[in-house]
Amino acid sequence: MWMKAIPGLMAEVASRGDEIVALCxxxxxxxxxxxxxxxxxxxxxxxxxxxxxxxxxxxxxxAGGRVSLVAAMGPESGRTLILxxxxxxxxxxxxxRWTRPAFSGDVSGGLIWGRGAVDMKGGVAxxxxxxxAMSQVxxxxxxxxxxxxxxxxxxxxxxxxxLQDAGLAGDGCLIAEPSGxxxxxxxxxxxxxxxxxxxxxxxHGSLSPYVGKNAILSLINALRPVLALAGRRxxxxxxxxxxxxxxxxxxxxxxxxxxTAALDHVTVNLGILRGGTKVNVxxxxxxxxxxxxxxxxxxxxxxxxxxxxxxxxxxxxxxLEASEPNFTLPNTRIARALAAGAKEVLGKSPSFLLQWxxxxxxxxxxxxIPVVQYGPFGRGIHGYDEAVLADEIVRxxxxxxxxxxxxxxxxxxx
Amino acid sequence: MWMKAIPGLMAEVASRGDEIVALCxxxxxxxxxxxxxxxxxxxxxxxxxxxxxxxxxxxxxxAGGRVSLVAAMGPESGRTLILxxxxxxxxxxxxxRWTRPAFSGDVSGGLIWGRGAVDMKGGVAxxxxxxxAMSQVxxxxxxxxxxxxxxxxxxxxxxxxxLQDAGLAGDGCLIAEPSGxxxxxxxxxxxxxxxxxxxxxxxHGSLSPYVGKNAILSLINALRPVLALAGRRxxxxxxxxxxxxxxxxxxxxxxxxxxTAALDHVTVNLGILRGGTKVNVxxxxxxxxxxxxxxxxxxxxxxxxxxxxxxxxxxxxxxLEASEPNFTLPNTRIARALAAGAKEVLGKSPSFLLQWxxxxxxxxxxxxIPVVQYGPFGRGIHGYDEAVLADEIVRxxxxxxxxxxxxxxxxxxx
Numbered sequence: 001m002w003m004k005a006i007p008g009l010m011a012e013v014a015s016r017g018d019e020i021v022a023l024c025x026x027x028x029x030x031x032x033x034x035x036x037x038x039x040x041x042x043x044x045x046x047x048x049x050x051x052x053x054x055x056x057x058x059x060x061x062x063a064g065g066r067v068s069l070v071a072a073m074g075p076e077s078g079r080t081l082i083l084x085x086x087x088x089x090x091x092x093x094x095x096x097r098w099t100r101p102a103f104s105g106d107v108s109g110g111l112i113w114g115r116g117a118v119d120m121k122g123g124v125a126x127x128x129x130x131x132x133a134m135s136q137v138x139x140x141x142x143x144x145x146x147x148x149x150x151x152x153x154x155x156x157x158x159x160x161x162x163l164q165d166a167g168l169a170g171d172g173c174l175i176a177e178p179s180g181x182x183x184x185x186x187x188x189x190x191x192x193x194x195x196x197x198x199x200x201x202x203x204h205g206s207l208s209p210y211v212g213k214n215a216i217l218s219l220i221n222a223l224r225p226v227l228a229l230a231g232r233r234x235x236x237x238x239x240x241x242x243x244x245x246x247x248x249x250x251x252x253x254x255x256x257x258x259x260t261a262a263l264d265h266v267t268v269n270l271g272i273l274r275g276g277t278k279v280n281v282x283x284x285x286x287x288x289x290x291x292x293x294x295x296x297x298x299x300x301x302x303x304x305x306x307x308x309x310x311x312x313x314x315x316x317x318x319x320l321e322a323s324e325p326n327f328t329l330p331n332t333r334i335a336r337a338l339a340a341g342a343k344e345v346l347g348k349s350p351s352f353l354l355q356w357x358x359x360x361x362x363x364x365x366x367x368x369i370p371v372v373q374y375g376p377f378g379r380g381i382h383g384y385d386e387a388v389l390a391d392e393i394v395r396x397x398x399x400x401x402x403x404x405x406x407x408x409x410x411x412x413x414x
Numbered sequence: 415m416w417m418k419a420i421p422g423l424m425a426e427v428a429s430r431g432d433e434i435v436a437l438c439x440x441x442x443x444x445x446x447x448x449x450x451x452x453x454x455x456x457x458x459x460x461x462x463x464x465x466x467x468x469x470x471x472x473x474x475x476x477a478g479g480r481v482s483l484v485a486a487m488g489p490e491s492g493r494t495l496i497l498x499x500x501x502x503x504x505x506x507x508x509x510x511r512w513t514r515p516a517f518s519g520d521v522s523g524g525l526i527w528g529r530g531a532v533d534m535k536g537g538v539a540x541x542x543x544x545x546x547a548m549s550q551v552x553x554x555x556x557x558x559x560x561x562x563x564x565x566x567x568x569x570x571x572x573x574x575x576x577l578q579d580a581g582l583a584g585d586g587c588l589i590a591e592p593s594g595x596x597x598x599x600x601x602x603x604x605x606x607x608x609x610x611x612x613x614x615x616x617x618h619g620s621l622s623p624y625v626g627k628n629a630i631l632s633l634i635n636a637l638r639p640v641l642a643l644a645g646r647r648x649x650x651x652x653x654x655x656x657x658x659x660x661x662x663x664x665x666x667x668x669x670x671x672x673x674t675a676a677l678d679h680v681t682v683n684l685g686i687l688r689g690g691t692k693v694n695v696x697x698x699x700x701x702x703x704x705x706x707x708x709x710x711x712x713x714x715x716x717x718x719x720x721x722x723x724x725x726x727x728x729x730x731x732x733x734l735e736a737s738e739p740n741f742t743l744p745n746t747r748i749a750r751a752l753a754a755g756a757k758e759v760l761g762k763s764p765s766f767l768l769q770w771x772x773x774x775x776x777x778x779x780x781x782x783i784p785v786v787q788y789g790p791f792g793r794g795i796h797g798y799d800e801a802v803l804a805d806e807i808v809r810x811x812x813x814x815x816x817x818x819x820x821x822x823x824x825x826x827x828x
Contacts (some may be wrong), residue, residue: 205683
């Protein structure tokens with residue numbers, strides 16, 4: 001029965017295409033760089049828009065400027081679908097390296113330009129376009145729109161807070177992370193971020209190594225087994241083996257062949273090392289920050305245990321971030337609904353692939369909620385001259401509506 | 415003939431003992447921490463004192479706050495003795511770790527307390543006491559008092575500037591560096607301070623090591639051969655072999671047995687390492703600062719050539735400081751004059767030893783001027799609760815007068 005409503009809603013979304021694009025431009029023009037991570041001005045603008053459409057919402061601000069908007073629609077009796085997008089963006093970097101100003105929201109060549117256009121104010125605009133259409137009909141289940149802060153710095157005060165501290169729950173989740181229309185990402189690697197700290201015994205540098213203990217050298221020694229974790233291979237779950245292979249092809253074409261090894265091997269980045277205060281003083285303290293990514297088939301828990309064993313050598317180990325590799329199988333209802341929704345709108349279903357980055361999907365999956373990620377793409381994500389394809393925003397809004405109706409409806413999905 | 419004048423001058427210095435101690439206290443109470451290195455307030459106070467005694471001087475300030483006072487006395491016809499002391503002190507560090515305020519100049523237990531008391535405002539006060547006495551008589555040669563800044567950070571705008579840019583010249587130099595009454599230091603190791611800089615190729619840290627090139631890891635690789643220089647043994651010149659052995663005994667009792675290896679082996683201190691900006695970005699740049707000390711019998715030139723060869727591996731090598739090991743033989747006139755002067759005043763000559771630190775002596779020796787170092791000692795040099803023995807200041811002032819008269823006079827010295 002609900003599939004019958006789809007053509008009308010698709011036309012409704014399409015007729016609002018210019019408004020959706022205008023909304024995306026307006027969101028880009030409100031800087032929400034993280035750090036520092038204050039999204040309150042953007043959240044206020046979105047709240048005003050939603051209220052203008054008659055959509056009720058709650059304003060959640062567990063930490064200053066870390067605002068999550070939550071808008072629920074439809075009956076609580078059926079299934080619940082969470083739609084999720086983040087309002088924060090990575091810093092724009094050097095303004096001089098942008099062809100157009102980083103927060104211009106200029107439209108040119110079918111693209112909307114500016115920091116966060118792809119990641120993910122384009123996706124947020126698409127979610128809003130879908131919500132507007134759905135708010136005008138009686139839904140067969142519940143849709144909860146969640147627009148969050150803090151995704152670019154780990155999600156503590158955004159999605160994770162909603163799930164762990166505010167009781168957010170649902171049967172499936174669709175995140176508008178950029179994927180392009182042909183791809184839907186359903187899995188990601190784990191991450192373990194560490195800070196190692198070594199102590200030394202200060203002394204006059206002119207007596208080293210005969211007197212004193214050099215904290216930098218102790219730290220470099222401690223780093224050796226951590227760096228050696230790189231290249232350890234993950235044993236991919238059999239049901240994802242084909243998806244892994246397809247993901248490597250996709251990554252080879254988008255990032256380059258050498259990068260594909262990161263999908264099924266542990267990666268290690270020694271991102272920061274700092275030690276010592278004066279050239280002629282034996283350093284008393286040194287710290288390093290390391291980003292370890294863990295493929296499907298390895299566990300962060302095991303690697304964490306290995307790293308924490310370093311403490312026996314006197315090096316302090318602080319865990320900055322830890323999340324296990326996580327995925328949602330293609331045969332879950334949310335994945336099948338997305339496939340059906342995209343097919344309805346675009347004539348074909350996207351490829352299910354593994355992403356090499358991480359996202360808030362991990363927090364939902366950790367809470368037992370299956371997640372698919374699908375959103376408009378473009379160019380320059382996390383780089384300069386970021387821009388999102390205007391047309392893909394509108395198409396995604398349509399796919400979101402079709403996916404929601406398929407997910408919430410009673411129909412058996414292929 | 416001049417030896418006859420000595421007892422009168424000794425009595426004159428002794429009668430001014432309280433004034434010399436008061437001068438030391440006043441100098442300590444004027445902070446001259448380096449960095450930042452501005453000594454102008456202290457220099458102005460000293461200039462006023464000297465002018466009050468009728469001693470003419472020049473005020474030299476080649477860089478802001480880097481003031482050298484130069485006061486010459488006696489005829490230009492005979493020998494010239496340079497008396498040298500530095501007005502700058504190392505930073506006081508954490509004020510909470512001083513029992514008395516760092517710039518109190520308190521007198522207690524026969525000691526004058528405060529940063530720089532030993533290194534070397536005690537020595538400067540002793541030089542001033544000696545100059546006052548000598549200014550009242552006709553000298554058999556020339557004495558040039560030089561009170562300088564910048565010694566604690568390399569001497570560029572102090573002694574080195576006077577010698578290289580202001581034409582300072584002499585036949586011998588006595589520096590009031592702390593030694594205690596029983597020791598006179600006549601040699602020091604060379605120093606080579608380096609900054610190494612490695613470049614990388616930034617990339618997303620989650621793809622490392624498959625994508626990008628980590629500047630920190632390149633730097634750590636480059637450091638290996640530099641660190642391996644430590645322990646290389648210097649072949650001590652035969653005429654200094656006994657002095658080296660005596661110096662080791664002295665160092666064992668004052669600094670500890672393990673430190674003595676530093677006197678005849680290359681030492682290497684990796685003092686600072688900094689690289690990277692974010693945990694999840696492959697670092698684009700990393701730098702290290704290294705303090706290498708070179709014993710007598712090795713050359714800085716050879717080690718510098720080895721280090722600069724690292725540039726072939728793509729690491730940038732910047733030389734921050736380079737000075738060869740340097741010494742003054744005990745049979746030079748300035749050393750014999752100091753021995754005779756101390757014997758006259760104290761009844762015995764000091765031991766000639768090698769120091770493990772460096773000082774402005776290297777600049778004088780590089781200019782061909784023999785140097786001895788002799789000055790009042792105490793406790794806490796470069797540490798907390800630094801304090802100088804008040805009595806040694808007055809005794810040193812007497813030794814300086816006797817040494818100057820012996821050096822400038824025509825008498826053959828033992």
